[in-house]
Amino acid sequence: MSAVDAPIAELPGDALRERAVDQLRSRLGEALVDTLVKPGDDMWVRVRTDAWREAGIALRDTIGLDYFCFLSAIDWMPSPYGRGEDDPTEPQQERPTEVVQGYTGGETRFQVFARAVSTTLHFGVNIRTDVGDDLTVPSWMPVYAGANWHERECHEMFGITFAGHPDLRNMYLPSGFEGHPMRKDFPLLARMVKPWPGIVDVEPLPGEAAEAEEGSDS
Amino acid sequence: MSADTMLGDRQKLAYIASQAADARLNVELETEGMTLNIGPQHPATHGTLRIICRLDGEQVIWAEPSAGYMHRGYEKLTEVRTFPQVTTLVNRIDWLGSFANEVPFILAAEKLMGIEAPPRAQHIRTILFELSRIANVSLFLGDLGVQMGAITPVFMAFRDREYVLNLIEGATGGRFHPNFDRIGGLKDDLPKGWIDETRGVMRKLRKFCDEMDDLLFGNEIFQSRTRGIGVIPKEVALQYGLSGANLRASGVDYDLRRDQTIPMAWSKTNFKVWTHPDGDSFARCWIRLQETRESTKIVDQLLDTLPAGPVMAKVPRIIKVPEGEAWVSTENPLGEMGYYVISKGDLGPFRVKIRSASFNNISIVPWLLRGVYVPDVITILASLYFILGDIDR
Numbered sequence: 001m002s003a004v005d006a007p008i009a010e011l012p013g014d015a016l017r018e019r020a021v022d023q024l025r026s027r028l029g030e031a032l033v034d035t036l037v038k039p040g041d042d043m044w045v046r047v048r049t050d051a052w053r054e055a056g057i058a059l060r061d062t063i064g065l066d067y068f069c070f071l072s073a074i075d076w077m078p079s080p081y082g083r084g085e086d087d088p089t090e091p092q093q094e095r096p097t098e099v100v101q102g103y104t105g106g107e108t109r110f111q112v113f114a115r116a117v118s119t120t121l122h123f124g125v126n127i128r129t130d131v132g133d134d135l136t137v138p139s140w141m142p143v144y145a146g147a148n149w150h151e152r153e154c155h156e157m158f159g160i161t162f163a164g165h166p167d168l169r170n171m172y173l174p175s176g177f178e179g180h181p182m183r184k185d186f187p188l189l190a191r192m193v194k195p196w197p198g199i200v201d202v203e204p205l206p207g208e209a210a211e212a213e214e215g216s217d218s
Numbered sequence: 219m220s221a222d223t224m225l226g227d228r229q230k231l232a233y234i235a236s237q238a239a240d241a242r243l244n245v246e247l248e249t250e251g252m253t254l255n256i257g258p259q260h261p262a263t264h265g266t267l268r269i270i271c272r273l274d275g276e277q278v279i280w281a282e283p284s285a286g287y288m289h290r291g292y293e294k295l296t297e298v299r300t301f302p303q304v305t306t307l308v309n310r311i312d313w314l315g316s317f318a319n320e321v322p323f324i325l326a327a328e329k330l331m332g333i334e335a336p337p338r339a340q341h342i343r344t345i346l347f348e349l350s351r352i353a354n355v356s357l358f359l360g361d362l363g364v365q366m367g368a369i370t371p372v373f374m375a376f377r378d379r380e381y382v383l384n385l386i387e388g389a390t391g392g393r394f395h396p397n398f399d400r401i402g403g404l405k406d407d408l409p410k411g412w413i414d415e416t417r418g419v420m421r422k423l424r425k426f427c428d429e430m431d432d433l434l435f436g437n438e439i440f441q442s443r444t445r446g447i448g449v450i451p452k453e454v455a456l457q458y459g460l461s462g463a464n465l466r467a468s469g470v471d472y473d474l475r476r477d478q479t480i481p482m483a484w485s486k487t488n489f490k491v492w493t494h495p496d497g498d499s500f501a502r503c504w505i506r507l508q509e510t511r512e513s514t515k516i517v518d519q520l521l522d523t524l525p526a527g528p529v530m531a532k533v534p535r536i537i538k539v540p541e542g543e544a545w546v547s548t549e550n551p552l553g554e555m556g557y558y559v560i561s562k563g564d565l566g567p568f569r570v571k572i573r574s575a576s577f578n579n580i581s582i583v584p585w586l587l588r589g590v591y592v593p594d595v596i597t598i599l600a601s602l603y604f605i606l607g608d609i610d611r
Contacts, residue, residue, distance in 0.1 A: 146457055
């Protein structure tokens with residue numbers, strides 16, 4: 001991206017990441033929606049859902065990311081249960097429901113994200129894509145064989161289907177299980193039945209309220 | 219009771235597939251296949267991993283690991299914890315190298331906050347990280363012998379691992395779950411006399427490695443049971459995302475201690491990253507033995523260059539991590555362990571993706587076990603070296 005100015009581009013690794021963005025853009029064209037490069041640190045790209053597999057092949061063959069790291073999904077909806085610190089005997093609080101995506105933006109509540117790494121050039125790419133209302137994303141199994149279990153896990157935890165995956169059996173849950181535990185609107189039952197005792201940890205001790213915001217040596 | 223009703227609901231599909239394989243076999247070879255269940259409770263599975271094998275005589279024609287007996291939902295639990303509380307959870311993922319699990323998460327949180335631990339804390343972190351690697355891998359070396367019928371190595375391994383656990387306990391207060399790492403540094407400095415004791419233990423550990431080398435790796439039976447067995451080619455290993463010793467045993471020269479810049483002290487030491495061209499069970503075990511040796515050298519070097527100063531940076535009493543996303547992974551005893559942390563500027567993380575090494579390492583099993591003989595199943599599983607908590611999280 002043009003936002004990166006000259007002195008930063010001299011750091012090692014940045015030319016690599018800039019080149020990776022250029023290569024992806026020439027290979028995917030319009031399907032590359034947004035990119036973000038943090039010089040010397042990491043990079044993020046977002047692609048259109050229909051180009052997900054094509055993007056994977058481009059990462060593997062064009063950029064040379066030979067090592068598959070992980071694949072999973074994010075539910076960007078804020079949890080209606082907050083951080084599970086409500087007193088379950090009280091009526092439930094109103095909470096914001098606006099869906100705000102992270103780096104490289106997005107339009108949908110769910111996003112699938114993955115990471116692939118080059119073992120020779122020593123850099124990786126975080127790639128993500130929006131998941132439309134049909135909750136279907138092309139499978140990465142033909143790209144990286146290791147995506148198999150990651151997609152199975154993602155399917156049962158988020159309810160996202162991977163088109164082309166031969167065997168989306170549950171890994172952890174019984175096959176009749178209803179719901180997708182990692183979705184934000186799936187309640188964590190342990191926090192629903194009794195108040196969380198750990199809440200005391202984040203409250204300042206008596207008499208320390210004033211210095212709580214300042215730095216402390218210990 | 220028929221085999222069909224004995225299987226759980228979730229195994230139905232797998233069972234049908236195996237039946238299909240069985241039918242094909244009957245037609246082609248006029249033999250009857252057999253389903254062999256290894257686990258969930260079996261010593262060779264290091265916990266509760268179940269492996270369903272279809273056998274043709276002594277040969278595995280189809281195998282499928284069935285994980286999930288120990289899923290504890292840590293990714294969900296992190297969403298209702300504050301950042302400092304998460305270390306308690308994550309050091310139970312790979313329970314043999316607990317301290318090493320805390321480090322990448324803390325580094326990710328520090329990266330988001332834009333702070334770095336003081337040099338002394340970085341050194342001590344690296345020392346404890348390598349000690350957990352030694353404790354972890356020495357258990358592997360002992361256990362490896364047991365899988366092949368050798369009893370002596372396990373006693374030696376447990377004897378010498380105890381010294382390392384004592385060191386970890388001395389420094390952190392916990393043998394298995396130290397929970398010692400803090401955002402911005404460490405809970406405490408090292409206790410008095412710890413450094414000298416550590417040097418002595420490292421000498422003992424090097425001797426232990428030599429003994430293992432002679433006793434186990436030089437053993438003819440061990441070699442014939444592992445050489446050329448369970449070969450993983452380089453391309454396949456990379457495709458499945460194998461990491462750590464499993465990847466380096468397939469000839470890929472990739473070690474996150476050397477190949478990335480993170481605020482840890484490995485860049486200040488000299489160590490060799492061992493690789494092996496064979497990719498078989500022997501190579502994977504041998505790499506781990508060499509790595510234990512290198513770890514003792516890293517610890518010695520770091521003890522020599524331990525800088526003075528504080529072990530904790532200035533951090534607010536109530537830690538709020540700014541909005542952002544960060545990925546940090548380190549070379550843990552089992553392989554690449556990483557956390558993708560998304561923060562919304564709250565007290566706790568919005569989402570944490572835990573990338574554990576064993577999950578990828580064990581996903582290669584259906585590919586790897588096809589065509590091997592039953593006794594080799596055990597040695598291959600042992601050489602892949604997984605921890606159940608690291609698969610299921």
